[in-house]
Amino acid sequence: MKTFYAALVATTLLLSACGGGKTDETKTDNGKTEEPAIKEILGAGATFPFPYYSKLFDVYNNEKKIKVNYQSIGSGGGIKQLQSKTVDFGASDAPMSDEELKGSPSPIVHIPTCLGAVVVTYNIDGNPGLKMTSDIVADIFLGKITKWNDKRIKEINPDAKLPDLAISVVHRSDGSGTTYIFSDYLAKVSSTWNTKPGKGKSLDWPVGLGAKGNEGVSGLIKQTPGSIGYVELNYALQNKMPIASLKNKSGKFVTANLESTSAASNVDLPADLRVSLTDTDAPDGYPICSFTYLLVYKNQKYDTRTEAQAKGTVNLVWWVIHDGQKYAKDLDYAPLPEKAIKAAEANVKSVTFDNKPIL
């Protein structure tokens, strides 16, 4: 597997070497000595934030003349490539597990870049805006609530016209961070869910049909009357899909949008930022949210890595959590709230080269 990824990176390197001669030029206008040239910063990982990252790295290239080559091969692949040191940074939707961290050659820091949310979407006549509680969602996906006009759904949606129609559940068939976040939420709110099926990127689903990707799930939902499923918030917003309001931990029904997603992370965060943001205490927060992370080694001096390359990587990450944040909303990603930026700053500052802090 390692060799496969190495080959992949080698190929991309080769391709980019053929394509981009421009990046090698460094500006030395007015005789000013600038930082030593770095050719390129390499990253790989999560697919979810890819549109956001491509925008960011494009702006970064225009402003700083440093090309960032990001391959959206999936979080698992990003972690593996970072572990085999073929990239400058990895990217993952879920924080690395203790086991994954143990399997890494040296400590890795997590830097959140933005937030995503997972929403419950459905297809019933007229698509009324529905409210749901955590146990209703869990019981629907466990196959315990089977009809749309179930007493419990009716109770909290007295005004909605609910048909006498079987609920058909649609879930992701491919391993995915979206499934991880959704099942993490359900495992927290339902003890039955926690024992079986549990949380993970792929599950042994008790009921329902699987479809590949957000587009597969939404395609199947649009086609199947009476269906319900989950997709990423930005996908649902862009495709104007009906979204259920969920009751959060503080007892408030919250509509998923960028504000309520950002709000979910406005809580006390652990220092390493490896935190699950589902069902948080934030009073206005939407309950199924998550950070997406950039991953870099804490000690940047490894192998033949130059100080310039290390500095370039850290500067990029610093830029992403500050200047980069303003680009998030246009692309339907939720920007980091103040508390999260402060915590992320501390993590970036902890990165060292040869035991000296880089920033």
Place this chain on the structure above:
Amino acid sequence: MTINRSYRKIKLQYIGRKEIRRINFTEASFKKMLLLSAIGLVVVLLAIFVTLLISSLPSIKAIGVGFIYGKTWDPVVDHYGGLPFLIGTLLTALLALIISIPFSLAVGLFLGEYFRSGVISGIFKNIIELLAAIPSVIYGFWGLFVLVPLVRSLETTLGVPPYGVGIFTSSIILAIMIIPYSVSLTAQVISLVPANLKEAAYSLGATRFEVIKNIILPYTRSGIFAGILLGLGRALGETMAVTMLIGNSHIIPTSIFSPGNTMASVIANEFTEATGDIYLSALIEMGLFLFVVTTIINVIGRRVIKRFSIN
């Protein structure tokens, strides 16, 4: 041998020994090249098998033979059983074959016997070849937007749960995908039936249908079966279109209308984000399993072809 020798003698008079040696060298090296290519392919096949076997060792050690008959596939607790996928694979492929056989036989007869040449035949042949050239993701899309609603209304009429997607829908798409393969082979062997056999039958007063029934089909049955086998191979391994239409449920299908999953499709779905060592290895073992199943079916198929052939 004697002809060859006298040919050489004649050649010798005109071109000399040196030239002969050069020609012999070319002949020998050409033969060697052919041999090397053939061996190369066999080596690639063996290498794939060995790679799969080595990469699936962790899973084989952890799960054992339970992999073949286990009914649950649960990555959360690292429990992997492949039976639902094996059944899904065999069921979709066989159902696709059953659906495709009447069509491929009919079209094969049409192109191999009734309209062997001419404009109509040319148009038909090209269109059927085009069917084979369509990427499978497009078949998947077409299935999702056209076939699924049709199957759903059929299911509503029949009173089974109207999923739309499932084993039946995937089998129809697979049948359409494999028809070009069996048609081209079927038409080929039917057109090769010796004319004197057919003429003899006609001279005895046989009608065209009787000729087809009593001469053409018996004469070509091993070829026709080979065409079907070619289609079966494709149906077993088809991934993309099936993934989009089968419903991807990790359960053993209870009827042809229920959703299911195939071995190829579970690998395609879960491979990219499979992070655990055993998980990854179990998916590779699924590939090995598919490899073995395909081989077994091919071996059985070859025996049947042998028994079917007239000589």
